[in-house]
Amino acid sequence: MSTRVAIVGIGHTVFGATSPGVxxxxxxxxxxxxxxADAGLxxxxxxxxxxxxxxxxxxxxxIFDEYVPDQIGGAQRPVYTVGGDAIQGIATAYMQIxxxxxxxxxxxxHSKASNILTAQRVHALALDPTFVRPLDVHAGFVAGLExxxxxxxxxxxxxxxxxxxxxxxxxxxxNPSAAYGAAIDPEDVLASPPAFEPLSELDVSGSxxxxxxxVVASEERAKALNGRPVWIRGIGWASGSFSLASRNWxxxxxxxxxxxxxxxxxxxxxxxxxxxxxxxxxxYSYKELQHLEALRLFEPGEAGPATKEGLTRRDGKFPVNVSxxxxxxxxxxxxxxxxxxxxxxxxxxxEAGSRQLQNVHAGLAQSWRGVPTASxxxxxxxxx
Amino acid sequence: MSYRxxxxxxxxxxxxxxxxxxxxxxxxxxxxxxxxESCGLALKDxxxxxxxxAPDAFDGVHMKAEYLADGAGGWxxxxxxxxxxxxxxxxLPIHGWMHVASGLFDTCLVVAEEKMSTAHPHPQxxxxxxxxxxLERPLEPNLIWIFALEMRRYMEAYGITKEEIALVSVxxxxxxxxxxxxxxxxxxxxxDVLESELMVWPVNRLDISPVSDGAVALVLASEEKARRIxxxxxxxxxxxxxxxxTYWTNRDLAYPEYVERAxxxxxxxxxxxxxxxxxxxxxxxxxxxxKELHHLEGLMLCGKGEAPKLTADGVTQRNGDxxxxxxxxxxxxxxxxxxxxxxxxxxxxxxxxxEAGARQVPGQPEKGLAQAWGDLMQxxxxxxxGADR
Numbered sequence: 001m002s003t004r005v006a007i008v009g010i011g012h013t014v015f016g017a018t019s020p021g022v023x024x025x026x027x028x029x030x031x032x033x034x035x036x037a038d039a040g041l042x043x044x045x046x047x048x049x050x051x052x053x054x055x056x057x058x059x060x061x062x063i064f065d066e067y068v069p070d071q072i073g074g075a076q077r078p079v080y081t082v083g084g085d086a087i088q089g090i091a092t093a094y095m096q097i098x099x100x101x102x103x104x105x106x107x108x109x110h111s112k113a114s115n116i117l118t119a120q121r122v123h124a125l126a127l128d129p130t131f132v133r134p135l136d137v138h139a140g141f142v143a144g145l146e147x148x149x150x151x152x153x154x155x156x157x158x159x160x161x162x163x164x165x166x167x168x169x170x171x172x173x174x175n176p177s178a179a180y181g182a183a184i185d186p187e188d189v190l191a192s193p194p195a196f197e198p199l200s201e202l203d204v205s206g207s208x209x210x211x212x213x214x215v216v217a218s219e220e221r222a223k224a225l226n227g228r229p230v231w232i233r234g235i236g237w238a239s240g241s242f243s244l245a246s247r248n249w250x251x252x253x254x255x256x257x258x259x260x261x262x263x264x265x266x267x268x269x270x271x272x273x274x275x276x277x278x279x280x281x282x283x284y285s286y287k288e289l290q291h292l293e294a295l296r297l298f299e300p301g302e303a304g305p306a307t308k309e310g311l312t313r314r315d316g317k318f319p320v321n322v323s324x325x326x327x328x329x330x331x332x333x334x335x336x337x338x339x340x341x342x343x344x345x346x347x348x349x350x351e352a353g354s355r356q357l358q359n360v361h362a363g364l365a366q367s368w369r370g371v372p373t374a375s376x377x378x379x380x381x382x383x384x
Numbered sequence: 385m386s387y388r389x390x391x392x393x394x395x396x397x398x399x400x401x402x403x404x405x406x407x408x409x410x411x412x413x414x415x416x417x418x419x420x421e422s423c424g425l426a427l428k429d430x431x432x433x434x435x436x437x438a439p440d441a442f443d444g445v446h447m448k449a450e451y452l453a454d455g456a457g458g459w460x461x462x463x464x465x466x467x468x469x470x471x472x473x474x475x476l477p478i479h480g481w482m483h484v485a486s487g488l489f490d491t492c493l494v495v496a497e498e499k500m501s502t503a504h505p506h507p508q509x510x511x512x513x514x515x516x517x518x519l520e521r522p523l524e525p526n527l528i529w530i531f532a533l534e535m536r537r538y539m540e541a542y543g544i545t546k547e548e549i550a551l552v553s554v555x556x557x558x559x560x561x562x563x564x565x566x567x568x569x570x571x572x573x574x575x576d577v578l579e580s581e582l583m584v585w586p587v588n589r590l591d592i593s594p595v596s597d598g599a600v601a602l603v604l605a606s607e608e609k610a611r612r613i614x615x616x617x618x619x620x621x622x623x624x625x626x627x628x629x630t631y632w633t634n635r636d637l638a639y640p641e642y643v644e645r646a647x648x649x650x651x652x653x654x655x656x657x658x659x660x661x662x663x664x665x666x667x668x669x670x671x672x673x674x675k676e677l678h679h680l681e682g683l684m685l686c687g688k689g690e691a692p693k694l695t696a697d698g699v700t701q702r703n704g705d706x707x708x709x710x711x712x713x714x715x716x717x718x719x720x721x722x723x724x725x726x727x728x729x730x731x732x733x734x735x736x737x738x739e740a741g742a743r744q745v746p747g748q749p750e751k752g753l754a755q756a757w758g759d760l761m762q763x764x765x766x767x768x769x770g771a772d773r
């Protein structure tokens with residue numbers, strides 16, 4: 001049995017703030033068609049299993065997998081939904097391949113966030129209905145409290161967060177698929193109105209629409225295809241405390257645990273030396289810093305100063321979110337992790353165009369499921 | 385292809401009821417704790433957690449598995465939520481099997497929770513949202529309508545009568561009299577079914593499983609771990625799942641082809657060539673009385689249109705040649721959707737271990753099968769399990 005698993009195909013639409021001309025089914029079809037062409041596979045004959053990553057209330061449809069199979073080639077085939085981020089979907093594909101039940105798996109995730117008219121109210125439904133929801137507050141308050149705890153624990157200030165925003169929005173200018181590229185400076189972020197204090201409006205990513213499909217294959221199948229496989233060297237996922245009352249607000253426990261699992265699998269002891277770049281969740285500016293530290297890519301409290309010094313810029317020593325991240329590309333619901341994985345694959349294949357990094361062989365993609373969750377996933381990819 | 389062996393080593397269940405006072409996480413905790421205690425494990429022994437629940441619209445809780453995670457032992461662990469509507473209950477141990485069969489995990493806690501009572505005044509209001517938002521929802525369809533269509537088509541295709549179908553309700557509700565978690569067990573007659581309130585012709589009230597709250601949990605372990613945990617591991621020998629097209633109106637509803645495809649996948653893995661001869665006890669999904677018959681045919685345990693005769697001849701009774709739904713099924717035990725499917729897997733676990741008490745089928749069964757179904761009459765999930773003999 002093969003013990004190695006690769007990403008052999010990627011496909012995605014442009015990520016736009018709205019997508020009035022296409023339905024979610026059309027976005028899924030475009031992404032799937034591109035991914036199968038990229039992999040050189042006939043989905044009706046050569047894909048064994050299909051996974052769709054979504055949550056019902058984001059779709060406005062219950063049991064969303066009902067509406068998934070036809071446009072991705074999955075009708076009358078093994079298909080199910082993973083109610084989680086796309087990297088959790090890739091983890092499921094990874095388990096299906098290693099267990100021997102499938103050799104090629106397609107993982108679909110998309111966002112039609114612009115269809116959600118009452119995003120704030122849907123978001124509030126994710127809060128504990130007994131203890132938290134009755135407070136009747138915007139779910140974003142959780143991010144504000146976390147950001148405050150993080151800044152207090154590390155001694156960083158809002159200024160450090162502002163550098164994250166300016167970097168990612170500028171990075172997105174080089175990404176033709178990104179929705180929120182902008183030439184802004186840290187001062188602009190500091191001057192923007194408060195959202196969830198200490199976060200300002202520009203510290204919060206905007207939502208975007210788009211479709212993604214990622215094709216994962218066993219070593220045997222990956223080698224038989226003519227593409228350039230990118231190997232999954234390690235993958236991990238974890239949940240911290242869902243309860244707001246019992247969580248450690250300063251630390252991203254889920255990211256630390258998920259990374260420990262992925263590093264163990266990949267045999268990585270010193271992630272900062274063994275990886276050359278990372279795409280990490282930056283739904284809110286502080287999350288990029290908090291995640292970089294939880295992933296052990298920076299020491300506690302050092303991600304902020306390092307960002308200010310330019311270490312994580314595209315031309316820095318350890319580029320982070322070259323794609324633009326959620327702040328630059330847009331927040332893509334459960335496809336957010338897929339967008340990060342696709343960026344890492346493109347960088348490792350040398351297909352990242354004007355934002356291409358030089359001499360990169362191993363990178364990390366990380367996702368977080370957003371407030372109020374404490375769940376996330378990590379995947380380590382390499383070209384060898 | 386040889387698969388890493390995975391066993392079910394423990395199971396737990398809450399009472400199924402119309403309106404639980406416990407919260408969802410509390411129900412999940414109760415079932416999980418019972419499953420762990422049943423095999424002498426503690427939460428620290430669990431590597432990964434799989435959580436399942438049907439639509440978030442029932443509870444109005446967005447990202448429900450996140451909400452359930454603390455109660456299901458998910459804090460600080462890898463948690464995922466596999467989801468295929470009504471098929472979720474049997475998909476859960478399939479997804480859990482992948483955790484262990486892949487070699488990534490040695491143990492996995494599989495938890496299903498459902499709380500339908502929070503939907504006021506009735507979960508039918510939530511079920512409207514499963515329909516196509518452009519083509520179907522404007523018609524304000526009721527879930528029972530589409531099952532009435534399917535039941536009617538099944539009756540028409542094979543010349544089946546309502547009396548023959550009612551026998552399933554009679555059998556399952558009686559079987560459930562012996563299930564301590566049962567919600568709607570009873571000694572009823574075919575006449576009772578036919579004279580119960582007409583919902584949507586040809587579906588009467590006693591043809592339908594109830595609205596329920598409840599939770600079920602299983603503990604899965606690798607072969608090495610399982611041997612240390614128990615003398616009676618029950619092996620997961622085959623798994624299969626299959627999703628048909630969204631466009632259910634284009635399907636012949638007389639036969640669940642997706643169930644056959646899922647069954648073929650599971651049989652191939654389990655090395656089963658003649659399912660009728662090799663499987664000793666079966667728990668097909670029975671949210672409606674005709675569905676048990678429909679699914680027995682899809683599982684190739686009898687020919688198309690032949691399941692009613694099997695039932696009339698008593699073959700599917702608990703002491704028959706092929707006991708079907710010895711638990712009492714969804715019609716008798718209840719239908720907290722994801723938990724109901726996992727209850728069926730738990731029943732096969734208890735039956736194969738000889739621990740089903742008054743529900744035990746005779747003859748030391750060696751192989752059992754559980755199946756669930758869901759979406760727009762669209763998805764089949766199948767698991768084949770074997771005793772250690």
